[in-house]
Amino acid sequence: MSVREPLRIRKALLAGVVALALTGTGVAIAWSATDSPSPSPSPSETAPGKQDRKQDKAQRPQHLHSESVVKKADGTFETILSQQGTVDAVSPTSVTVKSEDGFTQSYAVNADTKIIKFPAPAADGSAATGDDGKRRKPSAVTMAEIATGDAVRVSGGKNGTEVTARQIVKGAGTGPGLGLGKGHGKGLAKGHGKRFPK
Template sequence: MSVREPLRIRKALLAGVVALGLTGTGVAIAWSATDSPSPSPSESAPGKQDKKQDKAERPQHLHSESVVKKADGTFETHLSQQGTVEAVNETSVTVKSEDGFTQSYAVNAETKVIKFPAPAADGSPATGEDGKRLKPSEVTIAEIATGESVRVSGVKSGDSATADKIVEGAGTGPGLGLGKGMGKGLGKEARKGHGKGLEK
């Protein structure tokens, strides 16, 4: 093949493309390629209602138990639970999950009790007089009452459990994982552990 052969082929292809464009066929092809119906904004992006429905359909973590290996080589059983306060006093709290599982936790000076402000009447986050969103605050166990929704994380030893953290209020809504803000900062230890569901 001579050096001029590829040049002739290119010229022939270019001439064909120009001819195609001049006859209008190229315009028709381009028009048909771009004429496919594009999805409307409502079809391409879910609305607020869809997002609320998706959130409501997410699985809720009611209770769990996991065993972690600590840095010193010993093992520790961690509990987490979401439910309603069945009984509470200065030294203990009993929580019942929606599936009927009930667990009592000892409460001591190291137990952190966090309370979220009640939401506004329309369901939006509570705000102060300055319009800023109110933050959760640390309270005493005396601020927790029966019937309230809580999330609890704690440590199990034998048949007894001690609460590390109790979160009451807006932080207990559907779709929130128990692990978010609930653990003890397990770090590398958590990756060495294994979990299992709590038995009723």
């Protein structure tokens, strides 16, 4: 046997162990070797109801504010800010937002800033619906509809010390998990879905 044979055997054994672990076969073998199998969960434990999903959503961490650097297609870098909070001050050309932890940021507003308003939810907390029974969609609005105390989610680009808002989202769409590409929600978050009106 050559010196390389034991090395090949070790590699083959290691690959086999990894394959067993990845497929779950190793777990099944280990489970079958135990004396007392664990009880099977009841159907109610394996299929959580709406109440469980609501509780999970309520316990999900809530994004308040962040700053990140992105590399654009042309190779340049840009600093992006995003924040959720309430409007502390507002004018036709700026908005100041304060997050729950006390962080405050002012954003310049210009003609390119998209301002979106989500319809208020129904009294029971369900999605707002129109007279036709269909779910009401977010709509484009102006700065005149943003007021002190409004719940908003803002994203913008930072240049030096100034931050210019690219998007301001007001209303029901500012809750946990929605908006501004944070990886949760539908349409707003995953980089696909419906575009909001300009």
